[in-house]
Amino acid sequence: MATTLAKAESAESVEYAARIEHVSKSFAGPAGQQLVLDDITVDVAPGEFVTLLGASGCGKSTLLNLVAGLDKPSSGRITTDGRPALMFQEHALFPWLTAGKNIELALKLGGVAKSERRGRAEELLELVRLKGSYGKRVHELSGGMRQRVALARALAQESRLLLMDEPFAALDAITRDVLHDELTRIWKETGVSVLFVTHNVREAVRLAQRVILLSSRPGRVAREWTVGIPQPRRIEDAPVAELSLEITEVLRGEIRRHGQH
């Protein structure tokens, strides 16, 4: 991936944030090789917000990990515009560091000079609306606040692509709703490209410009929808509900077809 990465960065203009071309992935299982992802082709344009939607176990995290470069495809090719930043369901913050120091660590790893780190960390905390929480330790923060810090830390990496794996799944509905608004705002403000994984149809429609539905066993691109509903959207808006129903029907068909649940 290093060489393709360098190629993407040196290109005069990069027309994609991520390019997933004919990617398949198998894992060794008790019954031999298990095909988890089968011939996935997806592009994410610069500044685009794409959600990957699918039933539990269909291979969403596997695909995101491949895009992150944490694992290699069995076949096919993935290129990204620079190194992506990652955010998971679990905040993965260092509990012995304060919110601010967690962000500063990411800045340090990104080569930001020591003298600039504090100021930049404060700015990022402000961006996720946590001004004044610099000195708070992780255990002093609510679940929603932790995910805000995790988002600020991911943004500290200055990546052009943000990979998010069900980052709000563990939050209550109201906190999740607020964070949807925040993420939409931050996405617009920063121009970052987002590839967001979820099994929640409404969340996918609430956030995305494009929803890509993966089938199960093996994961394939089943269908894709362009979401033209203007932002800001609310999860309870009629057009969001309508499209969610349509997608849920297709998802149900996929699940039935593959004998799951």
Ligand SMILES: Nc1ncnc2c1ncn2[C@@H]1O[C@H](COP(=O)(O)OP(=O)(O)OP(=O)(O)O)[C@@H](O)[C@H]1O
């Ligand atoms: N390292 C691994 N070794 C073997 N099998 C794996 C490995 N990682 C994932 N799998 C298998 O690949 C399939 C897809 O898993 P994955 O975690 O990508 O699904 P998912 O869509 O993210 O599910 P969920 O919505 O529950 O998070 C599962 O059957 C899982 O057991």
Ligand SMILES: [Mg+2]
């Ligand atoms: Mg997963």
